[in-house]
Amino acid sequence: MAFGEFDLIATYFSQRWPHRADVEIGVGDDGAVLNVPADNQLVVVTDTMVAGVHFDQQTPARAIGHKIAAVNLSDLAAMGAEPAWLSLAITLPSIDQEWLTSFSHGLREICEYYDCQLVGGDTTQGPLSVTLTAHGFVPTGQALRRDGAKPGDWIYVSGTLGDAGLALACQQQRCKLSDSHYRRVLERLYFPSPRVALGHHLREVASSAIDISDGLRADLGHIIQASNVGARLDVDEIPLSLALTESVDADEAIHYALSSGDDYELCFTVPESRRGVFDTLMARHPAKPTCIGRITSESGKLRLERDGEAWYSSARDADDDSARVEGYEHFR
Numbered sequence: 508m509a510f511g512e513f514d515l516i517a518t519y520f521s522q523r524w525p526h527r528a529d530v531e532i533g534v535g536d537d538g539a540v541l542n543v544p545a546d547n548q549l550v551v552v553t554d555t556m557v558a559g560v561h562f563d564q565q566t567p568a569r570a571i572g573h574k575i576a577a578v579n580l581s582d583l584a585a586m587g588a589e590p591a592w593l594s595l596a597i598t599l600p601s602i603d604q605e606w607l608t609s610f611s612h613g614l615r616e617i618c619e620y621y622d623c624q625l626v627g628g629d630t631t632q633g634p635l636s637v638t639l640t641a642h643g644f645v646p647t648g649q650a651l652r653r654d655g656a657k658p659g660d661w662i663y664v665s666g667t668l669g670d671a672g673l674a675l676a677c678q679q680q681r682c683k684l685s686d687s688h689y690r691r692v693l694e695r696l697y698f699p700s701p702r703v704a705l706g707h708h709l710r711e712v713a714s715s716a717i718d719i720s721d722g723l724r725a726d727l728g729h730i731i732q733a734s735n736v737g738a739r740l741d742v743d744e745i746p747l748s749l750a751l752t753e754s755v756d757a758d759e760a761i762h763y764a765l766s767s768g769d770d771y772e773l774c775f776t777v778p779e780s781r782r783g784v785f786d787t788l789m790a791r792h793p794a795k796p797t798c799i800g801r802i803t804s805e806s807g808k809l810r811l812e813r814d815g816e817a818w819y820s821s822a823r824d825a826d827d828d829s830a831r832v833e834g835y836e837h838f839r
């Protein structure tokens with residue numbers, strides 16, 4: 508008999524996957540039955556990746572499996588949640604066993620690393636697309652939100668920004684990099700690392716948080732809009748990788764960091780009263796958060812500065828310093 512939908516689920520999405528004690532029923536019944544720990548709230552996030560929109564022909568299947576999990580775990584991290592369960596809806600043009608082996612490896616590696624269990628999903632035939640729903644826990648009342656920033660809070664970002672955007676630009680022949688820089692930034696585009704551990708620490712200290720998927724400018728824009736505040740950023744404080752600074756000129760590097768997406772770092776705010784504790788806590792943390800600016804009371808204004816003077820990334824900016832969405836946006 509030909510290899511069909513149920514063989515596919517059994518072969519690639521249920522055998523040898525990690526199991527968690529809080530899963531009463533996982534893959535195999537009509538629905539999953541799951542136990543949320545006492546005194547915790549469930550945080551639920553979903554992301555879709557569509558062929559031709561979020562990835563192209565040359566993207567390795569393992570990267571697609573990794574990334575669909577990483578982008579969801581990044582949303583959970585931004586909420587301060589601990590990841591637990593995943594549900595996968597996959598649409599495939601045909602059964603390509605080589606592709607499925609690599610895809611499922613990419614996804615399973617993340618499940619193993621973060622102790623997540625794939626508890627269900629749906630498998631259909633059609634144009635290639637993958638949708639993942641991730642479930643995580645936060646102690647009741649402690650979820651991080653976008654709407655908690657207050658004037659005077661310090662603005663931080665983790666890691667370095669702009670690398671994935673540079674990789675994409677290079678793939679699309681919009682710039683040229685050395686082989687070693689290209690490999691490094693491509694790794695960031697294909698295999699982002701969700702800042703799960705950082706998200707946990709932030710529950711104690713941050714007044715707001717978001718993950719950077721559409722570019723710092725757009726995503727910080729969401730924080731200031733939700734919190735009804737403004738922000739002042741020192742563009743020279745934005746953390747950039749060597750791969751980025753050695754590949755494009757200084758202002759262009761800042762532009763990548765502000766406006767290109769797919770970084771999956773966290774942007775968050777820390778009140779003055781917590782800043783000392785936070786900096787000490789983070790001195791050795793692998794996510795290396797950098798302070799890049801401060802929240803202001805100028806509602807909706809995102810002011811970019813260099814040496815205390817306004818910095819404009821293009822002529823257009825000069826007459827518009829509002830928190831204009833400049834990252835990737837569908838339907839625009």
Ligand code: ADP
Nearest residue numbers: 516520534535536537595597626627628629630
């Ligand atoms: P139903 O027809 O009742 O909706 P399905 O036949 O779609 O159930 O799925 C059978 C079982 O396999 C369910 O437990 C479902 O959650 C799981 N499943 C289906 N597709 C996937 C997938 N891609 N990954 C993980 N589990 C899946």
Ligand code: MG
Nearest residue numbers: 535536537538
């Ligand atoms: Mg059913």
